[in-house]
Amino acid sequence: MHNYLSLKYYFITDFDTKNIDKQDKQTVLIFRNYSFKKIDENLILKIRNYCKKNKRIFFLSNNIKLAIKLNLDGVYIPSFNKSTKHLSYSFKKDFHILGSAHNLKEIKIKELQKINKIFLSSIFKRNKNFLGINRFKLLSKLTKKKIIALGGISKKNIKLIKLTKSFGFAGISYFE
Numbered sequence: 763m764h765n766y767l768s769l770k771y772y773f774i775t776d777f778d779t780k781n782i783d784k785q786d787k788q789t790v791l792i793f794r795n796y797s798f799k800k801i802d803e804n805l806i807l808k809i810r811n812y813c814k815k816n817k818r819i820f821f822l823s824n825n826i827k828l829a830i831k832l833n834l835d836g837v838y839i840p841s842f843n844k845s846t847k848h849l850s851y852s853f854k855k856d857f858h859i860l861g862s863a864h865n866l867k868e869i870k871i872k873e874l875q876k877i878n879k880i881f882l883s884s885i886f887k888r889n890k891n892f893l894g895i896n897r898f899k900l901l902s903k904l905t906k907k908k909i910i911a912l913g914g915i916s917k918k919n920i921k922l923i924k925l926t927k928s929f930g931f932a933g934i935s936y937f938e
Contacts, residue, residue, distance in 0.1 A: 769788070770788060770930060770931060770932070771789070771790045771910060771932035772932070772934070773792050773794050773823075775794050777805060777812070781937070790819040790835075791809070791819070792821040792860075793806065793820070793821070795823060796823070806828070806834075807832060810834060821834060821858070822838070823840065824839060824840055824843055830851060830853065836878075837858075837859055838862070839859060839875060841863050841868050859875070859878055860878060861875060861880055862880065862881035862882070862883060863880050864893075869904060873905060873907065877907065881912040881932050882911065883911075883913035884912065885914065885923075885926070886914030886922075887914025899926055902926065902927070908929040909929060910928055910931060911923050911930070915933045915936045
């Protein structure tokens with residue numbers, strides 16, 4: 763049996779070393795760059811160098827070419843990105859592709875994109891994509907990919923993730 767608490771993914775939107783240093787070394791950082799008009803490569807390089815120095819895994823969200831160019835550990839493809847262009851790229855051996863999905867159709871798209879793990883949301887956060895534990899478990903059985911719980915995870919409900927048999931969890935507020 764796997765340890766569901768050992769795989770943690772923290773979505774960051776800025777480079778705050780104080781908050782990053784609070785996390786354990788196994789927490790993977792995913793930089794979400796949606797609010798920027800232009801991608802700040804220097805900022806991404808700063809984060810990458812900081813992560814390498816501190817032996818942390820670092821992923822970039824929604825920019826596969828840049829993640830490859832900057833020699834990052836991998837990329838995260840959000841549910842709204844349905845492109846398969848990256849299948850023609852060549853990757854280093856240990857480059858990982860993560861993706862998120864909210865329903866069966868998006869799970870199948872992520873499988874076509876050849877991602878390594880699927881972030882399935884929203885398990886706890888009551889929004890338009892709310893699944894709850896039972897629908898989360900049902901959807902996770904419809905793929906052979908490893909599933910990561912996402913959405914509304916807090917210190918209070920973290921133990922409920924054990925019921926889902928997911929391979930980890932991801933979020934923002936849990937880590938802040």
